[in-house]
Amino acid sequence: MADVLRQRITAGAFPGGMLPDERLLTAQLGASRNAVREALALLRAEGLITRRRGVGTMVTMPKYGHGLDRLAGLAETLTGHGTVTNEVRAAEIVTDPPPVITERLELPAGTAVLRIERLRRLGGLPLSLDTSYLPADIGRAVAAGDLTGRDVFALIEESTGCLLGRADVTVHAVTADADTAALLEIACGAAVFAIERLTRLSDGRPVDVESLRIRADRMTLHATLRR
Template sequence: MADVLRQQITAGRFDAGRLSRRFGASRNAVREALGLLRDEGLVSRQPGVGTVVTTPKYGHGLDRLAGLAETLTGCGTVVNEVRVVEAVAELPAAIAERLEVAPGAGGVHLERLRWLGGLPLSLDTSYLTADVGAAVVAGDLTGRDVFALIEERTGCPLERAEVAVHAVAADANTAALLQIPCGAAVFAIERRTRVRGGRAVDVESIRIRADRMILRTTVPRGPVSG
């Protein structure tokens, strides 16, 4: 029962008032399932209201290169709180390696806190090559995705990105910014984006509240690779 309800919540179809009738389950079974979901922080009990979803979850597909605001079209207004915008004369060695440039080539460092529905959603840290970064920071960093700004202000279409997703425990600073307990699980997305022709122009490290976001993709089955 808990597994079924969890799937309903993540699909945005939770209706606590009709659980027993919908699933043909006893009240005790529903009560036990809801207890498990409360322990997971997915639902809460509110006096006079009943059981409600604690925080709505939003879907973010991984099968298409898209910015967060683009992905969340129709879910509300995404607001970017710009925390850091700086030109960097010497890139950190690890960042320069990922951008496939020399550290002395410099670049632009951005940090933005994403808000949706009045709550923080993600903390995005980006490093861009010097030329692309200069074009991007001249645009609307508060209201636009970096991807859209790269394409619009440089005229270079994005081609692809290499993406790695894993789970980490939020450190004290990240937890404070995202308004979650220190040590809470967050999605960590590491992404390197390339424009047409294969040039790397943007590397990002994104921390997303796992209680607010679901990462989805469609995966075809094909021949086993050697």
């Protein structure tokens, strides 16, 4: 029951964020009053809804969908859901990057790369902390662009004159450390989505090693899979 309600909430099925009362939910879901009450209690414990006597049950904060079956930047994905802004925390050449970074970018060990770190907000509230490593020749051109207002993907395509081709993506859940939690304005130890992504140009060249930490209470990840 909680899964059904959670899916409806994340799909935006309740206009204005107000859920029907327990009696109506019981009729709509074909469930017992106790089952509905237990499901609502679980969703409340998760922080997805709030319940107030005389007011009703409301979604605490809307969640936004981010598809994993299309290569798109965050601002592009969230078009129509509000304004995405970027606080550039770092845009610097790293002369001695971690070996795993140069390996994934298929560069000789010790090759300089550009590191970009941005805190991304939607509607003024923190949404994700993104860190990207790019080959220095491309990174310098990207860093000269509008990192506060545009997606890195768009700047890569613009500076190289080449479209992005594909990306390898890994998603897992981690708990936020103290620094990440402070930046995302969540409790230390709260669950966040961790996305590791290697993006290539259409000619196959690896161009962006990216690590994202996304607030799990503000976003859902989805994909359309075909057999």
